[in-house]
Amino acid sequence: MNDFEYIVVGAGMAGDAAVAGIRQEDPTGTIALIGAEPDEPYNRPALSKALWREEDTTPSTIILKASSTPGVTLMLGTRVTSVNPDAHTVTTADGKEFGYHRLVLTTGGRPRTAGIPAGPRVIHFHDLSDYRALRTQATRGAHVVVVGGGFIGTELAAVLAETPATVTYVFPRDHVDGHVLPEEIARHLDEVYREHGVELVPGVRVTTVAETPDGEGVTLTLDDGRELHGDVAVLGLGQDPETELASAAGLAVWEGIVVDAHRRTSDPDIFAAGDAVARPDRVFGRRRVQHEDAAVTGGRVAGRNAAGGEASDDHVPYFYSDIFADGYEALGVTDPTGASLVDWKEPGSEAVVYYFDEDSVLQGVLMWNVWGDEDHDTKAIAAQLLEDRSPREPGELVGAI
Secondary structure (H helix, E strand, C coil): CEEEEEEEECCCHHHHHHHHHHHHHCCCCCEEEECCCCCCCECHHHHHCHHHHCCCCCCCCCECCHHHCCCEEEECCCCEEEEECCCCEEEECCCCEEEEEEEEECCCEEECCCCCCCECCEEECCCHHHHHHHHHHCCCCCEEEEECCCHHHHHHHHHHCCCCCEEEEECCCCCCCCCCCCHHHHHHHHHHHHHCCCEEECCCCEEEEEECCCCCCEEEEECCCCEEEECEEEECCCEEECCHHHHHCCCCECCCEECCCCCECCCCCEEECCCCEEECCCCCCCECCCCHHHHHHHHHHHHHHHCCCCCCCCCCCEEEEEECCEEEEEEECCCCCCEEEEEEEECCCEEEEEEECCCCCEEEEEEECCCCECCECHHHHHHHHHHCCCCCCHHHHCCCC
């Protein structure tokens, strides 16, 4: 058995940040970074953004720093199957056992499949190998059907529209990004997609996807009985947290791996961060957040504290999306089905959206094409507004950002 001072399970963005956090406190301790994917840690948001839009961005340019950090042993394409907190060991799928002094779990999530099997022309879009597979098929004359109303679906449909491929976009809500945007902005976004040649198929879900008998295409069946045909289907149906490893090890799990503000789990020698954790939030209490900001910030805190630091983090994380020439940053709960206020900064193009619960308490803030700078940190202002949990009249927030 090989022993390490630190083992980080999960070689994604949170795992990379954990390595950086460890090194911030301990410059020399041995680190094993174990990841199920075959690729070194990389910038995951680039999969549906920069890799398609920027000519100088390639899979090799999005590699993060952990792989080149001194004293780090990379074990890629390796899945950890069990953790023994009493023995301070982890066991991998090939039966090898490794000892640790401190363990950091950054296990992330696995893509939802809705029972639809993957195949050469059916891609559940989640990692760099999926990007490579889709890139080879999004060629001139190809018809790509994108499925899913979340961030992956909306962003992929947009970036693929800028390739030589033809794009059809299927999503369950009435409008693109209808899960976060109020209708007046979502309607605008619908038209932007159509102007870029995307065929929109709103308000339906896909029940089956099957490759054609000749292997040259796919047939998608919708829940209203219609069929769609294309050359390849790419599905972004969300993800579920990978908590099984933690649960089997006896760690507390509630919608995610339970951690405190120091990213310590119910075991004092095990820390966790990333998409699989249920973390403290100074505004909303404990919740699970699946976005880059939370993963990177939490990963660094977990790494620092695993190495004996005293870092803490209960900040309100933000998320963002880029769609054609538009984009937004948001904090909190952005549910457009409840009460909301759209404060237009530039009619038709720039706005701040405020979301309220049934008691008129501010729940979320979304900045549509409104970007902060050093003198006007919009995300910090939004976080301060969210900290006030008293009911308020929507109109009093006009001009707050």
